[in-house]
Amino acid sequence: MNQSIQIPEPASPFPGIGVSSDQGLLQWISSVDHKMIGIMYLLIALIFFLIGGAEALLMRIQLGQPVNHFLTPEAYDQIFTMHGTTMIFLVAMPAVLGFSVYFTPLMIGANEMAFPRMNSFSLWITFFGGLLLYFSFLAGGGPDAGWFNYSPLNEKNYSSSNGIDYYAMGLLLTGIGSVTTSINLIVTILHYRVKGMKLNMLPLFVWMVFVNSFLLIAAFPSLNAALAMLLLDRQFQAHFFNTANGGSALLWQHLFWIFGHPEVYIVILPPFGILSEVFPVFSRKPIFGYAFVAASSVAIALLAFGVWAHHMFAVGLGNTVDAFFSASSMLIGIPTGVKVFNWIATMYGGKIKFTVSMMFAIAFLIEFTIGGLSGIAFSIVPIDWQLTDTYYVVAHLHYVFIGGTIFGVLAGLFYWFPKMTGKMLDEKMGKWFFWLFVIGFNGTFLVQHALGMLGMPRRVFTYPDLPGYAILNLISTMGAFLMGLSVLLLVYIVYKSIKNGKAAGNDPWNGFTLEWLTTSPPPLKNFDEVPEVKSRWPLWDLKQLKEESRK
Amino acid sequence: MMKLVVGTEAMFFICLILAFIYMAYNTGFEPHDMKALDIKTTGIFTVILISSSFTFWIADKNYQKGKIKNLKIWLIITILLGATFLIGQGEEYWRLMNDKITLSSSVFGTSFYALTGFHGFHVFAGLVLLSIILVLTFFDDFNNTNSNVISTAGIYWHFVDVVWIAVFTVVYVLPQFTKY
Numbered sequence: 024m025n026q027s028i029q030i031p032e033p034a035s036p037f038p039g040i041g042v043s044s045d046q047g048l049l050q051w052i053s054s055v056d057h058k059m060i061g062i063m064y065l066l067i068a069l070i071f072f073l074i075g076g077a078e079a080l081l082m083r084i085q086l087g088q089p090v091n092h093f094l095t096p097e098a099y100d101q102i103f104t105m106h107g108t109t110m111i112f113l114v115a116m117p118a119v120l121g122f123s124v125y126f127t128p129l130m131i132g133a134n135e136m137a138f139p140r141m142n143s144f145s146l147w148i149t150f151f152g153g154l155l156l157y158f159s160f161l162a163g164g165g166p167d168a169g170w171f172n173y174s175p176l177n178e179k180n181y182s183s184s185n186g187i188d189y190y191a192m193g194l195l196l197t198g199i200g201s202v203t204t205s206i207n208l209i210v211t212i213l214h215y216r217v218k219g220m221k222l223n224m225l226p227l228f229v230w231m232v233f234v235n236s237f238l239l240i241a242a243f244p245s246l247n248a249a250l251a252m253l254l255l256d257r258q259f260q261a262h263f264f265n266t267a268n269g270g271s272a273l274l275w276q277h278l279f280w281i282f283g284h285p286e287v288y289i290v291i292l293p294p295f296g297i298l299s300e301v302f303p304v305f306s307r308k309p310i311f312g313y314a315f316v317a318a319s320s321v322a323i324a325l326l327a328f329g330v331w332a333h334h335m336f337a338v339g340l341g342n343t344v345d346a347f348f349s350a351s352s353m354l355i356g357i358p359t360g361v362k363v364f365n366w367i368a369t370m371y372g373g374k375i376k377f378t379v380s381m382m383f384a385i386a387f388l389i390e391f392t393i394g395g396l397s398g399i400a401f402s403i404v405p406i407d408w409q410l411t412d413t414y415y416v417v418a419h420l421h422y423v424f425i426g427g428t429i430f431g432v433l434a435g436l437f438y439w440f441p442k443m444t445g446k447m448l449d450e451k452m453g454k455w456f457f458w459l460f461v462i463g464f465n466g467t468f469l470v471q472h473a474l475g476m477l478g479m480p481r482r483v484f485t486y487p488d489l490p491g492y493a494i495l496n497l498i499s500t501m502g503a504f505l506m507g508l509s510v511l512l513l514v515y516i517v518y519k520s521i522k523n524g525k526a527a528g529n530d531p532w533n534g535f536t537l538e539w540l541t542t543s544p545p546p547l548k549n550f551d552e553v554p555e556v557k558s559r560w561p562l563w564d565l566k567q568l569k570e571e572s573r574k
Numbered sequence: 575m576m577k578l579v580v581g582t583e584a585m586f587f588i589c590l591i592l593a594f595i596y597m598a599y600n601t602g603f604e605p606h607d608m609k610a611l612d613i614k615t616t617g618i619f620t621v622i623l624i625s626s627s628f629t630f631w632i633a634d635k636n637y638q639k640g641k642i643k644n645l646k647i648w649l650i651i652t653i654l655l656g657a658t659f660l661i662g663q664g665e666e667y668w669r670l671m672n673d674k675i676t677l678s679s680s681v682f683g684t685s686f687y688a689l690t691g692f693h694g695f696h697v698f699a700g701l702v703l704l705s706i707i708l709v710l711t712f713f714d715d716f717n718n719t720n721s722n723v724i725s726t727a728g729i730y731w732h733f734v735d736v737v738w739i740a741v742f743t744v745v746y747v748l749p750q751f752t753k754y
Contacts, residue, residue: 137575138575202582206575206582209578240578240582241581243582244588245589248586248589251688251692255677255688261688262678263593268680269600269681270597270600271597271600274593274596278589
């Protein structure tokens with residue numbers, strides 16, 4: 024009945040795996056093991072999160088009071104550009120890819136990714152792309168045209184330092200890394216599933232990674248093409264975006280947002296997957312409506328390519344175009360809403376355990392819904408015209424990126440940390456971190472909705488002392504510092520838990536999926552054998568079988 | 575895997591082609607630049623590139639039948655045809671540069687050189703790939719017929735040709751039917 028399947032292992036180790044474990048750093052640098060690479064992705068995300076966070080705090084100091092001169096306008100431009108670029112390309116992407124690379128093989132009962140060496144290539148090219156981006160500060164100044172780098176501000180006449188060239192080259196490299204990782208993940212999921220695991224039995228996290236990878240390889244080429252054109256413009260005097268010579272500034276906006284809007288789904292789909300693992304395990308129930316959660320991801324991925332111009336309502340594309348993109352943007356809210364209801368229904372009637380991971384998941388539901396609703400507000404063209412380029416946009420995007428992606432990633436961190444290190448993350452300090460972070464986050468960004476409606480424009484280095492501006496900005500700055508403090512606490516928790524945390528055991532949460540079958544942390548070879556998979560909850564089946572045989 | 579690579583590359587070229595079309599309808603576009611293109615010469619080189627797809631197909635068929643000698647011959651022919659196409663492209667660039675059409679001369683130059691240049695670069699990468707395979711056949715690496723390296727390389731090579739058909743249609747053929 025309960026047959027186990029031998030998991031094949033290559034006869035000879037790949038170069039890199041053979042390095043003995045006492046070689047320290049060299050072992051990490053030369054590693055092609057998906058678990059080590061996954062951890063390195065997460066470390067890269069953490070390092071850049073601290074840098075990007077520090078940039079955010081600099082901005083909040085500058086905006087703490089009206090007519091402040093803590094930062095010059097030039098420095099402020101570079102810092103908000105680098106903050107956005109860092110957080111999206113060097114924090115959200117590596118964090119999401121890190122979990123994908125670490126847990127995809129484990130959850131489908133495989134021992135390695137399909138192309139281990141390409142996996143290592145992807146990691147390092149992402150990292151060096153990040154370094155190249157930051158090298159701009161040493162080479163005469165960072166990029167200063169915002170993270171979406173609109174033309175003509177990105178042209179040589181308006182930004183004469185080399186910052187934007189480094190932006191283009193750095194993002195090209197990280198973009199190539201992300202595309203190769205996605206191809207790697209798709210092939211892994213298609214070919215390395217354990218026997219019996221059909222595509223409709225994939226753990227939901229893996230399913231989301233699968234859909235996400237297709238989205239990524241379809242969206243990134245558009246950015247790469249735009250960046251290549253930008254480099255040609257800046258280095259070889261081409262005229263793609265140079266309106267004075269017949270080019271089109273609008274072309275950049277189209278190409279960027281054809282990538283840029285799918286990108287926001289690229290960094291939210293895997294966190295959706297994490298939640299779809301966390302909610303069932305801590306509610307002690309299988310997920311409500313597996314098929315709906317899975318299918319709505321596909322719907323999101325397809326619709327994601329039909330909504331890009333809602334970033335461009337203020338451009339003046341005409342009423343027909345605006346109406347189309349307004350409708351499609353409202354439409355894409357539906358599959359996301361379906362998921363939210365599925366997660367709530369999963370909790371309904373379950374035995375809920377309020378671990379830190381579950382608390383982040385529940386907070387996600389609330390915060391992400393706020394971000395989603397302000398997004399729906401933006402899909403209504405007149406509201407968008409009124410609020411575009413104000414702090415309302417800043418509030419909206421942080422509610423979806425932090426309230427969505429980061430909360431999902433943190434839920435995943437507290438959920439999977441025991442598997443990755445063999446140690447529990449301290450739950451008591453974790454709860455402190457949770458409350459500090461949530462209060463700091465809402466303190467920073469909730470008031471920015473109001474600031475935006477009062478008409479405060481984003482991306483301006485200071486503001487006059489208009490009624491309400493000073494106090495709301497001060498609240499926002501204090502919230503930001505609370506959030507910064509809580510992130511330092513998180514770093515301390517992680518450090519302390521690795522050093523002398525409680526031993527986790529193989530399966531601390533009584534999980535449903537295969538990654539909890541192996542030891543914590545998993546050995547170099549993840550599995551020797553795996554039970555034949557017959558359902559969506561293979562480990563649960565196995566536990567029930569053991570229970571029955573004991574009786 | 576190669577199909578996924580080709581998929582993502584296809585999106586890249588779609589963006590470049592759309593940029594070209596977008597530029598063609600933009601105000602700065604100079605119709606007389608378009609007239610400098612010589613559809614007949616490039617047409618001949620297009621036929622050469624497409625025929626290299628057929629010669630590769632024959633090479634692959636021979637490999638599957640175990641005829642390694644024929645495989646080598648048809649691979650060499652494929653590489654020569656691909657290289658001829660690149661020489662033709664170089665000759666065309668040379669002629670256009672002499673007509674003062676460069677990357678920075680006009681919007682047409684910008685989008686034309688970017689689009690055809692990226693395609694030429696992909697042809698070059700394909701030639702490197704095929705040359706490596708050719709060298710390996712002389713080291714007897716393909717004496718067994720169970721490798722999928724050649725058919726995988728084929729996916730890429732055929733893709734490069736298909737892209738050129740699209741580029742040729744948009745850049746050379748369609749403007750013939752457009753009044754300026």
